[in-house]
Amino acid sequence: MDVKGEAARVLAELHAQADPMRAEKEKSYLKSDLVHIGVTVPALRKVAVSAVKAKPTREEVLALAQLLWDVTDEGRPVHEARMAAIDVLVKRSALLEPRDLGMAERLIRDSVSWVYVDVIADKVVGGLVVRHPHLATVLDAWVADPYMWIRRTAVLALLPGVRTGNPDLERISRFGDALIGEREFFIRKALGWVLRELSKKDPAWVVQWVEPRLDAISGVTFREAVRRLPAGEAARLSRPS
Structure with a gap:
């Protein structure tokens, strides 16, 4: 898997479905300080899961999730990118090992x-x-x-x-x-x-x-x-x- 390429593709597809009105409503509902693109949950999940439809390795899954989680726009994390990172981990959770609990903890501590x-x-x-x-x-x-x-x-x-x-x-x-x-x-x-x-x-x-x-x-x-x-x-x- 071209991890960087997949991360870029996911982001491009999310931006292609941007709905500014939905973004504002979601941002308000979640009381969020993050950047919101405005993509429905089913559409977001479809895009994220498509990135790991093949048979990625554990390392590729972790790397893709981390890349998406770390995406920023003008210095602020992007909500949909973080949700996509989580969907990637969930879709391929069977690949995760006990040592990956550390990554899960880092993401939680970085969540608000x-x-x-x-x-x-x-x-x-x-x-x-x-x-x-x-x-x-x-x-x-x-x-x-x-x-x-x-x-x-x-x-x-x-x-x-x-x-x-x-x-x-x-x-x-x-x-x-x-x-x-x-x-x-x-x-x-x-x-x-x-x-x-x-x-x-x-x-x-x-x-x-x-x-x-x-x-x-x-x-x-x-x-x-x-x-x-x-x-x-x-x-x-x-x-x-």
């Missing part, structure tokens, strides 16, 4: 929005943890990290295990207790999402975890945790004040 962090956390970090369970020990450090987006990643990276029917209940409980007093909305929401997803498969566990913590759990976390509970299970819980 859920729109980048959430996909990396779920599809890249979470995917690596599912395939290489020993990596979960990294999440143990991340859940106490000063950077809020790293803490959110530690929680959201547990989602793939829940979806595949192999939830890390010990970490869900431990991380929940560590973060139950969080003031950050995005952390409270993330914990609620994990509990909500788990409630689809093991509602009794979620009820048993939430019930003794009703006085401590935030309203945001609580609402997400009970959203998909069967009526009978949800009836055991009362909304915290």
